[in-house]
Amino acid sequence: MASIADYYAGKSVLITGATGFMGKVLVEKLLRSCPHVRALYLLVRPKAGQSMQERVSDMMKCKLFDRVREDNPDFHQKIVPISSELIQPGLAIGPEDKETLTSCINIIFHCAATIRFDEPLKHALQLNVMATQQLISLAQQMPHLQAFIHISTAYANCNRRHIDDIIYPPPVEPKKLIDSLEWMEDSIVRDITPRLIGDHPNTYTYTKALAECVVQKESSKLSIAIIRPSIVGASWQEPFPGWIDNFNGPSGVFIAAGKGILRTMRANNDAVADLIPVDVVINLTLAAGWYTAVHRPKAALVYNCTTGGINPFHWGEIGMFLFSFKRNPLEQAFRRPNANITSNYLMNQYWILVSHRFPALLYDLYLRLSGQKPQMMRIFNRLHKAIGLLEYFSSQDWEWNSENMNMLMSHLSPEDRKVQYLQPRPSTYHTAMIATSLQTFSSRHSTLMCVS
Ligand SMILES: CCCCCCCCCCCCCCCC(=O)SCCNC(=O)CCNC(=O)[C@H](O)C(C)(C)COP(=O)(O)OP(=O)(O)OC[C@H]1O[C@@H](n2cnc3c(N)ncnc32)[C@H](O)[C@@H]1OP(=O)(O)O
Numbered sequence: 085m086a087s088i089a090d091y092y093a094g095k096s097v098l099i100t101g102a103t104g105f106m107g108k109v110l111v112e113k114l115l116r117s118c119p120h121v122r123a124l125y126l127l128v129r130p131k132a133g134q135s136m137q138e139r140v141s142d143m144m145k146c147k148l149f150d151r152v153r154e155d156n157p158d159f160h161q162k163i164v165p166i167s168s169e170l171i172q173p174g175l176a177i178g179p180e181d182k183e184t185l186t187s188c189i190n191i192i193f194h195c196a197a198t199i200r201f202d203e204p205l206k207h208a209l210q211l212n213v214m215a216t217q218q219l220i221s222l223a224q225q226m227p228h229l230q231a232f233i234h235i236s237t238a239y240a241n242c243n244r245r246h247i248d249d250i251i252y253p254p255p256v257e258p259k260k261l262i263d264s265l266e267w268m269e270d271s272i273v274r275d276i277t278p279r280l281i282g283d284h285p286n287t288y289t290y291t292k293a294l295a296e297c298v299v300q301k302e303s304s305k306l307s308i309a310i311i312r313p314s315i316v317g318a319s320w321q322e323p324f325p326g327w328i329d330n331f332n333g334p335s336g337v338f339i340a341a342g343k344g345i346l347r348t349m350r351a352n353n354d355a356v357a358d359l360i361p362v363d364v365v366i367n368l369t370l371a372a373g374w375y376t377a378v379h380r381p382k383a384a385l386v387y388n389c390t391t392g393g394i395n396p397f398h399w400g401e402i403g404m405f406l407f408s409f410k411r412n413p414l415e416q417a418f419r420r421p422n423a424n425i426t427s428n429y430l431m432n433q434y435w436i437l438v439s440h441r442f443p444a445l446l447y448d449l450y451l452r453l454s455g456q457k458p459q460m461m462r463i464f465n466r467l468h469k470a471i472g473l474l475e476y477f478s479s480q481d482w483e484w485n486s487e488n489m490n491m492l493m494s495h496l497s498p499e500d501r502k503v504q505y506l507q508p509r510p511s512t513y514h515t516a517m518i519a520t521s522l523q524t525f526s527s528r529h530s531t532l533m534c535v536s
């Protein structure tokens with residue numbers, strides 16, 4: 085059977101979300117480990133005054149692409165940016181571009197999504213569900229398509245404790261929900277959102293669950309796989325250890341703690357912190373693309389991409405790393421860092437009052453008296469909102485079944501297992517990830533986390 089790199093040779097690949105955290109790593113790995121891939125078509129929108137071409141060429145200058153650049157200085161010739169706004173009808177792809185895509189694409193990787201936990205429901209539905217539906221409609225017009233790989237999240241079914249690698253029935257029929265919200269004013273949708281999402285913690289996990297159902301509906305017509313990563317962290321090995329470009333999840337907590345702002349947070353010290361390195365997720369994604377295209381499974385296969393079952397790491401252990409900030413605070417720290425993790429709600433509220441609100445009040449008073457604009461209370465209000473949204477995930481435990489991931493691994497040749505490694509050794513990974521993250525945060529330019 086063809087190796088993974090052999091399979092991708094000569095193939096045209098369509099990627100959404102290529103400018104995002106995981107999308108960039110996917111583009112890089114494809115170019116580096118599958119050097120004979122024919123072309124990567126990236127659906128990109130113009131943003132912040134930059135055209136899509138400017139955005140893509142800026143992206144390719146990033147340090148992440150150094151190794152690809154070394155191997156093949158002309159790698160950019162394989163990248164074809166296509167203008168697309170995924171929440172517009174027809175994904176806002178021009179007729180000529182559409183013709184090109186339908187005539188040549190062999191594999192689709194759908195990474196784009198809004199990952200914000202506070203996204204208004206209508207927007208989260210438009211991007212995470214309706215855009216997925218539209219992309220599937222486009223995929224159905226592609227005669228040479230061999231695999232459609234949808235990136236979901238391990239938390240799409242976080243209202244369950246044990247999560248199998250199956251697609252669960254939707255909390256509501258996605259089409260009915262979309263139709264009924266269409267005519268409603270945004271303020272009404274906002275008011276009824278908690279009732280609609282029910283036992284989901286936010287609109288993100290809710291809409292990702294709905295998107296899986298949309299994908300499943302088409303699984304008899306297309307060869308589909310769903311990848312469900314847990315909390316995606318910095319790279320473990322490739323293209324170099326410690327690469328990350330965002331403040332999501334634990335990263336934002338580290339920075340706030342390192343600056344002495346965050347001094348208390350609710351987390352269950354004994355609960356598993358299911359972090360997975362971005363390079364492992366991308367390796368699994370590429371391997372799943374290969375397997376889906378070569379074996380053409382009849383129904384969509386779901387890959388839970390998690391680490392907790394292999395060698396669990398706990399929030400308490402991550403909390404220990406926060407102590408290192410005591411000796412090495414980040415620059416311009418508000419106070420000497422001393423973050424405390426507790427599972428006790430009342431204790432946390434007490435420390436919020438004593439260690440967050442009270443010092444903020446005093447500092448704002450000082451700013452006012454010295455003729456400056458008060459700002460600390462505003463910062464803390466934002467921080468409290470953010471950690472309030474994260475606490476759901478750091479206070480509970482989940483158990484994921486990884487049968488399909490093990491099955492996939494058993495199908496890889498020894499050579500592919502080396503290139504597309506699928507299992508990090510968590511103790512090694514977590515220590516390395518946190519150490520490199522802390523190193524970056526401690527560096528002078530800690531706003532962009534690009535560690536070498
Ligand atoms: C022991 C330890 C316990 C740890 C305990 C952690 C638990 C961690 C559980 C996660 C569990 C995920 C489980 C689902 C995993 C998925 O399936 S997908 C990934 C999950 N998604 C996320 O993590 C996104 C969550 N974040 C959000 O929803 C929003 O960021 C929040 C929390 C609502 C905050 O929104 P906001 O206040 O509007 O701030 P935001 O827009 O994020 O940032 C504003 C600006 O500040 C910057 N910024 C943000 N944070 C910082 C920072 N710390 N420093 C400097 N600048 C910052 C941003 O880059 C942004 O800059 P611009 O882009 O505007 O230039």
Ligand SMILES: NC(=O)C1=CN([C@@H]2O[C@H](COP(=O)(O)OP(=O)(O)OC[C@H]3O[C@@H](n4cnc5c(N)ncnc54)[C@H](OP(=O)(O)O)[C@@H]3O)[C@@H](O)[C@H]2O)C=CC1
Pocket residue numbers: 100101102103104105106107127128129131168169170171194195196197198199211235236237238292312313314315316317330332333
């Ligand atoms: N990060 C994590 O911890 C986890 C992520 N996931 C899943 O992985 C996938 C990728 O996540 P991640 O890379 O972290 O997310 P990012 O937020 O970093 O990237 C999101 C991507 O989607 C694109 N996008 C958003 N809105 C639109 C739009 N309207 N039209 C076109 N493109 C759009 C963004 O483009 P632009 O640059 O133009 O904004 C960006 O490329 C998502 O499906 C997410 O649910 C799953 C588990 C964990």
